[in-house]
Amino acid sequence: MRGRDRKNHGQTLARSAVHGTTRVGAALQAHAQPPAQAAAAFAAAPEPVETVDAAEPAADLAERPVLSLCPPPLDEPEVTLPLDEHWCQWIVDSVLQRMPHDAMMARLKAERIDPAQTSGFVGALPRNPMYRAAEKMRDRYERYGRAMQNVHSLRESGPEWTHVEKRSRLSRDEFIERYVRGCRPVVITDMARDWPAMQRWSFAEFKRRYGAMTVQVQAGREKDADFEVNKMQHKHTTNFAAFLDRVVTSGPNNDEYLTANNELLRRPEFQGLLDEVGPLPDYCDPSSLTRCASLWVGPEGTKTPLHHDTLMLLHTQIVGRKRWRFIAPSSAPRLYNDFDVYSPVNFENLDLARFPEAAGVKVLEVVVEPGESVFLPLAWWHQVTSLDKCISLSFTNIDVPNRFDFGNGH
Numbered sequence: 001m002r003g004r005d006r007k008n009h010g011q012t013l014a015r016s017a018v019h020g021t022t023r024v025g026a027a028l029q030a031h032a033q034p035p036a037q038a039a040a041a042f043a044a045a046p047e048p049v050e051t052v053d054a055a056e057p058a059a060d061l062a063e064r065p066v067l068s069l070c071p072p073p074l075d076e077p078e079v080t081l082p083l084d085e086h087w088c089q090w091i092v093d094s095v096l097q098r099m100p101h102d103a104m105m106a107r108l109k110a111e112r113i114d115p116a117q118t119s120g121f122v123g124a125l126p127r128n129p130m131y132r133a134a135e136k137m138r139d140r141y142e143r144y145g146r147a148m149q150n151v152h153s154l155r156e157s158g159p160e161w162t163h164v165e166k167r168s169r170l171s172r173d174e175f176i177e178r179y180v181r182g183c184r185p186v187v188i189t190d191m192a193r194d195w196p197a198m199q200r201w202s203f204a205e206f207k208r209r210y211g212a213m214t215v216q217v218q219a220g221r222e223k224d225a226d227f228e229v230n231k232m233q234h235k236h237t238t239n240f241a242a243f244l245d246r247v248v249t250s251g252p253n254n255d256e257y258l259t260a261n262n263e264l265l266r267r268p269e270f271q272g273l274l275d276e277v278g279p280l281p282d283y284c285d286p287s288s289l290t291r292c293a294s295l296w297v298g299p300e301g302t303k304t305p306l307h308h309d310t311l312m313l314l315h316t317q318i319v320g321r322k323r324w325r326f327i328a329p330s331s332a333p334r335l336y337n338d339f340d341v342y343s344p345v346n347f348e349n350l351d352l353a354r355f356p357e358a359a360g361v362k363v364l365e366v367v368v369e370p371g372e373s374v375f376l377p378l379a380w381w382h383q384v385t386s387l388d389k390c391i392s393l394s395f396t397n398i399d400v401p402n403r404f405d406f407g408n409g410h
């Protein structure tokens, strides 16, 4: 029963005030009961006998406070929520993303958003100048995305685009032409072969040499689905030996990770580590290694979610293996990149209900083994999972211009 019906009950009672027992009166006694019992009491009460006392003046009747004698609710009122700013934006987003009208309305109904407000808002969209401007931007973006996707599909149809190549003895020319300018990832298997780090770096050795130092790690990541976007909130200073012990003794987890943000290799007390990196190939500039290198240490199971960097880099596995997933920049329109360099899509466990556009995205996967170095080409999306307890080193001193404007202050 709707509110309007209940209001009519009240009006009827006020006009036909009665003496004696009425069904409403019986129900009023049940008013303090839960709604179901109250409704049952109302239904079970005898039919009213309309016995107006002729001796009683009509004016008296009119003055009685009978309006308070409302019947109890016969069923739960239908509660709707106002169409607030959040849902307005959700509707505009959904329409711009071409969500089928029925699916959109069904979701709003399920969320109990006021249907009258919803229909009014949706119906007015085509006449809304802000919506029309957004639609124009959407169409322009889609045309650009399609053109890029077509160009890239053509490239990807070549036989070598099915996987990430593993190469050794790469010359400077080939590295720069085929991979840097050709903008394709590659794993270089022999770059770190003669580095002292390959023999010396281990969790035990780090503890022996640097255990007393404090280091900055990313901590408490498991509790935050957006741990990478919120990385500033996860900065945590800890004793290096204690951290290394946790890495070595813990099972697979993504809770604590010493990432590139730690700036550890910029600290003079850690310079000994950089002395053990090299020789570098002639397509890297050894003189700027100190400024450009970052250490990564973490347990099996650490995850770096999908993002792109704003420069190119090399990333060498010293201890343990990592799985890299690469996605070409031309697929960006299907990666829901709504914030900075991040995508919420997880290709390790793809949620197509949430991210249907990601369905056809081509992902190149490669496992990088100890001693191998992966080249990350410009603007390629990547997500990385540690398959073992890992120590690795990334560096950006590739000997070509490596600064780019992505419009986000990087």
Ligand SMILES: O=C(O)CCC(=O)C(=O)O
Binding pocket: 296, 302, 303, 304, 309, 313, 315, 322, 376, 382, 384, 385, 394
């Ligand atoms: O190794 C990782 O977890 C992430 C590496 C990465 O994203 C990078 O070096 O840009």
